[in-house]
Amino acid sequence: AQSVTQLGSHVSVSEGALVLLRCNYSSSVPPYLFWYVQYPNQGLQLLLKYTSAATLVKGINGFEAEFKKSETSFHLTKPSAHMSDAAEYFCAVSDYGGSQGNLIFGKGTKLSVKP
Amino acid sequence: EADIYQTPRYLVIGTGKKITLECSQTMGHDKMYWYQQDPGMELHLIHYSYGVNSTEKGDLSSESTVSRIRTEHFPLTLESARPSHTSQYLCASSGSPGRANEKLFFGSGTQLSVL
Numbered sequence: 001a002q003s004v005t006q007l008g009s010h011v012s013v014s015e016g017a018l019v020l021l022r023c024n025y026s027s028s029v030p031p032y033l034f035w036y037v038q039y040p041n042q043g044l045q046l047l048l049k050y051t052s053a054a055t056l057v058k059g060i061n062g063f064e065a066e067f068k069k070s071e072t073s074f075h076l077t078k079p080s081a082h083m084s085d086a087a088e089y090f091c092a093v094s095d096y097g098g099s100q101g102n103l104i105f106g107k108g109t110k111l112s113v114k115p
Numbered sequence: 116e117a118d119i120y121q122t123p124r125y126l127v128i129g130t131g132k133k134i135t136l137e138c139s140q141t142m143g144h145d146k147m148y149w150y151q152q153d154p155g156m157e158l159h160l161i162h163y164s165y166g167v168n169s170t171e172k173g174d175l176s177s178e179s180t181v182s183r184i185r186t187e188h189f190p191l192t193l194e195s196a197r198p199s200h201t202s203q204y205l206c207a208s209s210g211s212p213g214r215a216n217e218k219l220f221f222g223s224g225t226q227l228s229v230l
Binding site for chain 1: 217
């Protein structure tokens with residue numbers, strides 16, 4: 001069965017600093033991996049997804065993530081944080097083994113950006 | 116832009132009341148989901164549907180029930196609410212059932228508080 005672990009429930013960075021949000025997955029089959037973002041009082045939105053094509057995936061708002069099979073990781077990065085990036089970020093893996101496409105989410109990491 | 120709507124946004128009710136959380140999407144999506152989200156915890160899938168007259172239970176056991184009489188509508192019902200049902204409920208939809216890499220579109224959620 002697939003699972004996802006997000007390291008750090010809360011990350012705080014200064015505006016302009018590097019953003020790094022960590023995600024490790026467990027899967028017995030090649031996974032599909034996703035990052036979703038949830039802004040205050042809004043639903044989750046897809047940031048980016050890995051579907052076995054390029055290992056470096058670029059998403060919206062300048063975010064990108066790199067799939068590293070050897071480390072079973074899919075960390076999310078952004079070179080320079082902006083105040084508008086403050087949100088909660090969820091890593092997810094697809095329940096591909098169940099052939100239903102259901103997503104299994106991590107606990108989320110809340111990103112704060114200081115001026 | 117996602118066109119999936121949840122009402123009410125917030126609901127505070129007393130124990131024992133019957134409630135229905137509404138979810139509608141205008142994208143013609145076949146697959147719809149209900150997730151339960153508690154602070155600092157994973158999103159847990161509690162129900163999903165492949166299409167009209169199709170409903171399935173998700174990974175997390177829930178006392179709620181769902182129905183899918185119309186493609187665009189996927190309401191969730193609690194016959195007798197209890198304080199343990201206090202949580203945020205997120206509805207989502209996707210266009211292609213069974214495709215593990217499909218993007219989910221989320222509503223803004225209903226924050227339920229049972230006193």
